[in-house]
Amino acid sequence: MQLSLLVIVALFGIGTISCNSIHRTFSNIKLQADDSEAAKKINEKAAANAFSYDVCSTPACIHEASRILSQMDETIEPCDDFFSYACGGFVKETVIPEEKGLITIFSAVSDKLQEQLHSLISEEINPNDSAPFNLAKKLYRSCMNKTLIEERGLQPLRDITDKLGGWPVVKGDQWDMKTEWSWSWAVKELRKIGYSTNYIFDLSNKRIINIDQAGLGLRREYLIKGFEDKVVKAYYEYMVDTAVIYGADRGLAERELKESLEFEMKLANISLPSEERRNYTALYNPHTLRELQQKYPYVQWIEYINALLPPELSVEENEIIVILVPSYFEKLSQLLQDAPKRQIANYMMWRVTADSTVYLTNELRNRKLLYDKVVSGVQEQTARWKECTDITRESLPVAVGALYVRKHFRQESRDIALEMVNGIKKEFEVILNEVEWMDEETRESALKKLGTMYSHIAYPDEFMDDSEIEKYYKKLEIDENNYLSSFLNKNIFGTDYAFSKLRKPVNKTEWVTGRHSYAAVVNAFYEPTENSIQFPAGILQGHFFSPDRPRYLNFGAIGMVIGHEITHGFDDKGSQFDLNGNLVDWWQPETKAHYLEKAKCIIEQYGNFTEPMTGWKLNGINTQGENIADNGGFKESYRAYQKWQKENGHEPKLPGLNYTPQQMFWISAAQSFCSKYRLETLKMKIATDPHSPGPFRVLGPLSNRQEFADDFNCKLGAPMNPVKKCEVW
Structure with missing residues (x-):
């Protein structure tokens, strides 16, 4: 029996069909013929023809079609440069503020979220509301009160630095702490006030205390270049001008802060570069405090750590401490011995001052802007309401996130996202069973790790319970009339809470841990020490997700993000942790060798990409984890959509977009990385960011996928279908 195209047209019609009434009639029409190859091809061709007449006409689909088309440049050959094809319109029309x-798609969705949050936290304080929600409104108000901030001027910080002995370069000959001042005393005082303790070295709690190399005021990648580097020079001038604003003599500031910067450069030079911090096993060096004291006697470790812990906690000499970079602490001894106290004090007070600038006067903020122009190319201050909204969200993520999900989040989005997560995890399970280079013992361990990977979707249930949120914030105070003080109170609260987890076992379902409490952000996370993935409510909107549009758009956008985070559990870093989040080598040597060879292919592929605007090559080593995750994310989500479509039938096209569902998947996924950069920001990103720039997050993974080449009929040897392809998972 043969079925003509006219019959198919009669069955399906030529008009439009609503997304919510996608029919599956064709899937039930079968040729009454044998299973010959010819009959099979006729069936497939008839299916494709039938699909071509389905068009989604809902308002949501019309909106999506317009948005997608506006970002594309269909004059580009997709097999030559799919980033420009999918994002050419975005790049051409976008003006960077x-x-x-x-500007990226992520930042565009973040802008919408920012407006949603602003409308919530800028409302009047209601004494009948739950206290944490008013804390957020108070912090926002304290930030917005520019008049009061200007009236107080520099005094709030002067009061703080005076408690620390003052900033020597500002005090001049009046600095009278030459003998009694010590950096360790200053760190303890900074902890009490609410500042970072991470100026000489870092001390943090990951259920066990870690000590690490210092965080720096300027990234190591710049500092090691020396004073001739453009960014380092701008950083030095920023230091000097800031000291002058505080009352320092310019000549003295130029001399002494050059010495301070030399001290910071020495800290940078004894620090490990990012490329050497990817092997967590090499960074895991446990010692008792007794052993630590013997190895590095220049710190009284028990007394030092106890001074930083909350009052209810303490350590003794048998406490296990993890030293991440032993070589740093070995070299730090001589560095601290050689540096005069005044030089170290100038450095630390500079860092305190720089960390405070955003909370103080316009004069300071405008000087910082001159520095930011050199580093990132920005030309203006961010609108005050935007800055205050972001600071409030970052400072009080639980309160602000709870406000957001109660007002703006749809429960059905959570359900659909969870269904997608489970489907994509299932595809990764299939991939693990398919890979030929894994031995069975390693495969079994990998499957167990995937099976126990915990998913946090949208927000914790506790966000709907005022009493739980009140219990969490009960020790925090915010003064709407004192911005800097409120910020420092928040820091003390957060540090105390982090240390309260010392020695406690990891609980993957605990709602206020790490990033679990981040609902109002446009991002997603994998936490290796928990073996858990997080997809906050903030990313389940806009380009990335909607329950009202065809699934190929969701699988392409948020689906790729989901696959990306799952794959992080098996990238070069995540693969070092077992199913319980413990740092355990669960790989058999031969399989590990195969894995490293495949990762090497990714490293070399991306390391050979040249970014045209800068002329710089990408850092294939530093970006390998994110690149492996990108490649896995595209593959897993595509396969999950194929399976979903097989089970649920064909979806309709979008109006004006004559593409198959598979092609729309790739377009949606690629548009997740539409981006436009200032030159300075792009240079900074290539030098320091573990993510590749947007174009290469499209060109790399898609050129490695044969499914993409097949869906767009790319000839072998075309730029998007090279002969040599890289694949880890």
Whole structure:
């Protein structure tokens, strides 16, 4: 029996069909013929023809079609440059605002979220509301009160630095702490006030205390270049001008802060570069405090750590401490011995001052802007309401996230996202069973790790319970009339809470841990020490997700993100942790060798990419984890959509977009990385960011996927279908 195209047209019609009434009639029409190859091809061709007449006409689909088309450049050959094909319109039409260094799809969705949050936290304080929600409104108000901030001027910080003996370069000959001042005393005082303790070295709690090399005021990648580097020079001038604003003599500031910067450069030079911090096993060096004291006697470790812990906690000499970079602490001894106290004090007070600038006067903020222009190319200050909204969200993520999900989040989005997560995890399970280079013992361990990977979707249930949120914030105070003080109170609260987890076992379902409490952000995370993935409510909107549109768009956008985070559990870093989040080598040597060879292919592929705007090559080593995750994310989500479509039938096209569902998947996925950069920001990203720039997050993974080449009929040897392809998972 043969079925003509006219019959198919009669069955399906030529008009439009609503997304919510996608029919599956064709899937039930079968040729009454044998299973010959010819009959099979006729069936497939008839299916494709039938699909071509389905068009989704809902308002959501019309909106999506317009948005997608506006970002594309269909004059580009997709097999030559799919980033320009999918994002050419975005790049051409996007104007980077003066206050930003880049615009991406992520930042565009974040802008919408920012407006949603602003409408919530800028409302009047209601004494009948739960206290944590008013804390957020108070912090926002304290930030917005520019009049009061200007009236107080520099005094709030002067009061703080005076408690620390003062900033020597500002005090001049009046600095009278030459003998009694010590950096360790200053760190303890900074902890009490609410500042970072991470100026000489870092001490943090990951259920066990870690000590690590110092965080720096400027990234190591710049500092090691020396004073001739453009960014380092701008950093030095920023230091000097800031000291002068505080009352320092310019000549003295130029001399002494050059010495301070030399001290910071020495800290940078004894620090490990990012490329050497990817092997967690090499960074895991446990010692008792007794042993630590013997190895590095220049710190009284028990007394030092106890001074930083909350009052209810203490350590003794048998406490296990993890030293991440032993070589740093070995070299730090001589560095601290050689540096005069005044030089170290100038450095630390500079860092305190720089960390405070955003909370103080316009004069300081405007000087910082001159520095930011050199580093990232931004030309203006961010609008005050935007800055205050972001600071409030970052400072009080639980309170602000709870407000957001109660007002703006749809429960059905959570359900659909969870269904997608489970489907994509299932595809990764199939991939683990398919890979030929794994031995069975390693495969079994990998499957167990995947099976126990915990998913946090949208927000914790506790966000709907005022009493739980009140219990969490009960020790925090915010003064709407004192911005800097409120910020420092928040820091003390957060540090105390982090240390309260010392020695406690990891609980993957605990709602206020790490990033679990981040609902109002446009991002997603994998936490290796928990073996858990997080997809906050903030990313389940806009380009990335909607329950009202065809699934190929969701699988392409948020589906790729889901696959990306799952794959992080098996990238070069995540693969070092077992199913319980413990640092355990669960790989058999031969399989590990195969894995490293495949990772090497990714490293070399991306390391050979040249970014045209800068002329710089990408850092294939530093970006390998994110690149492996990108490649896995595209593959897993594509396969999950194929399976979903097989089970649920064909979806309709979008109006004006004559593409198959598979092609729309790739377009949606690629548009997740539409981006436009200022030159300075792009240079900074290539030098320091573990993510590749947007174009290469499209060109790399898609050129490695044969499914993409097949869906767009790319000839072998075309730029998007090279002969040599890289694949880890």
